Amino acid sequence: MASRKSSKEKTIGVVGIGSFGAAIANMLAEKNKVMVYARKAEVVEEINSAHQAQGRPLNPAIRATQDPEEVCEACEVLFFMVPSSGFQDVARNFAPFLHPYHLVIHGTKGLCLNLPQGQTLDTVKKLRRSQLLTMSEVIQQETVAVRVGCLAGPNLSKELSQGQPAATVIASKFNEVILEGQRLLRSDRFQVYGNSDIIGVELSGVLKNIIAIAAGALAGLGLGENAKGLLISRGMVEMVHLSNALGGSVKSVIGLAGIGDLVATCNSENSRNFTVGYRLAKGETLEQIQADMEEVAEGINTVKIIKAFLETADLRAPITENLYRVLFEDLEIEEALQFLMKYPFNVDVNFV
Secondary structure, three states: OOOOOOHHHOEEEEEOOOHHHHHHHHHHOOOOOEEEEOOOHHHHHHHHHHOEEOOEEOOOOEEEEOOHHHHHHHEEEEEEOOOHHHHHHHHHHHHHHOOOOOEEEEOOOOOEEOOOOOOOOOOOOOOOHHHEEOHHHHHHHHOOOOEEEEEEOOOOHHHHHOOOOEEEEEEEOOHHHHHHHHHHHOEOOEEEEEEOOHHHHHHHHHHHHHHHHHHHHHHHOOOOHHHHHHHHHHHHHHHHHHHHHHOOOHHHHOOHHHHHHHHHHOOOOOOHHHHHHHHHHOOOOHHHHHHOOOOOOHHHHHHHHHHHHHOOOOOOOHHHHHHHHHHHOOOOHHHHHHHHHHOOOOOOOOOO
16 A cells, blocks of 8 residues: 655654653654654643653654644654553544554554443453454554554563663564564664564563563562462463464464563563552552552453453463452452462463
8 A cells, every 4th residue: 555655754643642652752753753642731731842741751853732633644654652441532533534544553552342332341241352352453443544553562661761672573464564663663772573463462462461460469479480480481371372262373472572571571660560460469459559550550451351251252261360359359369379379280381
C-alpha cells in the first residue's frame, strides 16, 4: 500500500504521554520532529512551555496538542502509548481522522473486551476468544487503519529514559511497518527486532504481566533465587499454553517479547506489576495499592480476563488461577504458594 508521503518528511505522532510514551517520544525525537497527543490541557501546556510531561523531561523539539485531527493530519506514523483501559476510547476518538495510509504502532500490553451491549466481565457466561481483543485488533475494529504493528519487549521506562542499552520487537503482518519502526527507533543504545506474529508478540507482553505480579509477591515474602527460577520457568510454560489457546505462537513467547520481557519485569522494582505483587505480600490490599499508583498495572485486569477465559477453555493455568484468588478472593499468598508447590506438574517442558 503506497504511503501519501515519505515519513522522512513527516512529523511522528505519539498518542499518550505516560512514562513509556515519554520515553518513546524522546527516542523518536532524536531523529524526527515529534507531535504528542495529550488529553489534558494542562499537560499540553506543560509540554509546550516547560518541555516536560508530569515532571518527566522531554526533548525541546517535541510539541503537544489536544486535537486528534491535528495529529493525524501532521503525522503519517503514529505510536499509540495509552493504557488498555482507555485504549478503545482513544481509538474511537482518532477514528474519524485516521486513513488507510496511516501506519499505527502501539505499545500497550493489555487486553480489551468486546462484549454485547449491557454485558460486563461479571455477567458474561462464556468469554470466547472473539470477545477478547488485543490492541491491534481494537485498532482494526475501531478504525480504517490497515498497517498496524505493536512494540513489545523488556522496555522498562526508567531505564529507557536514562539511555541504558535495551531492545524491543516491532511485530506486524506488514513488513513495511517493521522496517519503518526499526528505522525510527533503532540506535546505538536500542536494538529493534522484527516479528510477523503480531498476535503472539502482543499476547507475550500481556501474559508476562501475570507472572511479574507473582514474582513481586515472592520477593515480598523474602523468598530466594531458587523460588524465582521456579516461578519464571513454570510461568513461561503457562504463557506458552495460554498464548497457543489465544492464537499466538511458541516462538514469540520464547523470544524477546516473551521470555526477555518476563525476566526483566520479574527482577525489577521499576515494574508496576512486580510492585503490585511485592506490596500485596507486605500486607497491603489491592485497593490501597491501586489508590496511590500513578499508572496502571496492566496485569491486574489481565488476570481477571484470562481467568474468565479459562472457565470456558479446556485449559489449566495454575499460576493465573491462584493469583486471581489472591487478588480478588482474599486467598493468602502463602496459601497460594503452598498450592503451587503441591500442584502435580509431572513434566518439565511439554510444548516442544
